[in-house]
Amino acid sequence: MTEGSMLQSFIARNRRLFVLTGAGCSTSSGIPDYRDGDGKWKRMAPVTYQAFMGDRATRQRYWARSLLGWRRFSRALPNDTHRALARLEGMGRIELLLTQNVDRLHQAAGSTRVIDIHGRLDRVRCMDCGRELPRDELQDELVRLNPDWLALDAADAPDGDADLESADFSSFAVPSCRRCDGVLKPDVVFFGENVPRQRIEAAAKQLERADAMLIVGSSLMVYSGFRFVQMAAAAGKPLAAVNLGRTRADGLLTLKVEQASEAALAFLL
Numbered sequence: 001m002t003e004g005s006m007l008q009s010f011i012a013r014n015r016r017l018f019v020l021t022g023a024g025c026s027t028s029s030g031i032p033d034y035r036d037g038d039g040k041w042k043r044m045a046p047v048t049y050q051a052f053m054g055d056r057a058t059r060q061r062y063w064a065r066s067l068l069g070w071r072r073f074s075r076a077l078p079n080d081t082h083r084a085l086a087r088l089e090g091m092g093r094i095e096l097l098l099t100q101n102v103d104r105l106h107q108a109a110g111s112t113r114v115i116d117i118h119g120r121l122d123r124v125r126c127m128d129c130g131r132e133l134p135r136d137e138l139q140d141e142l143v144r145l146n147p148d149w150l151a152l153d154a155a156d157a158p159d160g161d162a163d164l165e166s167a168d169f170s171s172f173a174v175p176s177c178r179r180c181d182g183v184l185k186p187d188v189v190f191f192g193e194n195v196p197r198q199r200i201e202a203a204a205k206q207l208e209r210a211d212a213m214l215i216v217g218s219s220l221m222v223y224s225g226f227r228f229v230q231m232a233a234a235a236g237k238p239l240a241a242v243n244l245g246r247t248r249a250d251g252l253l254t255l256k257v258e259q260a261s262e263a264a265l266a267f268l269l
């Protein structure tokens with residue numbers, strides 16, 4: 001039996017799936033991932049919550065790179081992996097799709113039973129008064145305050161970031177909250193920041209109702225995703241993963257399919 005047909009029978013056998021997805025789902029939509037096949041950083045580690053909140057220069061650098069990266073990130077479209085999983089939901093087979101991605105491409109493909117465990121990049125939040133605004137609105141503001149920066153070109157990096165290293169960020173103007181002048185932060189969970197507890201609890205409740213877990217395009221190096229694999233394994237639920245390269249859960253898997261997710265899930269389309 002090939003890996004592909006084993007995956008088909010895994011999905012046929014387990015009626016209610018808890019699906020966990022990661023960056024590998026979105027790479028062919030033009031959104032780069034952070035890690036190589038061994039789960040190691042491909043580039044500089046991303047900004048931490050502590051640095052972002054504590055240091056104005058870090059925020060200048062973050063938003064300058066984001067000003068450039070957002071243009072392409074915001075135009076990314078779902079691919080066949082997103083469509084295959086939306087189809088699986090349409091067949092009534094998905095208890096929950098828990099994604100580590102912040103790009104909202106599962107929702108764009110039509111999935112509705114989704115929890116964005118790491119938040120969403122299309123929204124910005126004031127860390128003082130809690131006001132929320134669309135990232136597009138902040139983009140207009142960033143461009144208005146820093147018109148010259150748009151002319152700079154840089155390669156796209158993960159999560160709407162751009163590789164822009166040599167610039168002098170000290171002149172970059174960072175908008176603050178219009179209501180309270182507080183610090184604005186993308187509504188995503190930064191490295192070094194905790195996932196909101198209610199979000200974890202909601203997902204854990206749905207994991208209990210699922211028959212099995214399917215991991216798509218994640219090396220599971222981040223604990224916020226890996227913890228659900230541990231929960232599923234502890235509850236004796238079968239675990240399958242579709243991922244190119246090593247995952248942190250390799251020793252726990254019932255089935256591992258080392259293929260690009262679009263190819264592995266093509267049978268659903």
Ligand SMILES: [Zn+2]
Nearest residue numbers: 126129177180
């Ligand atoms: Zn505010």
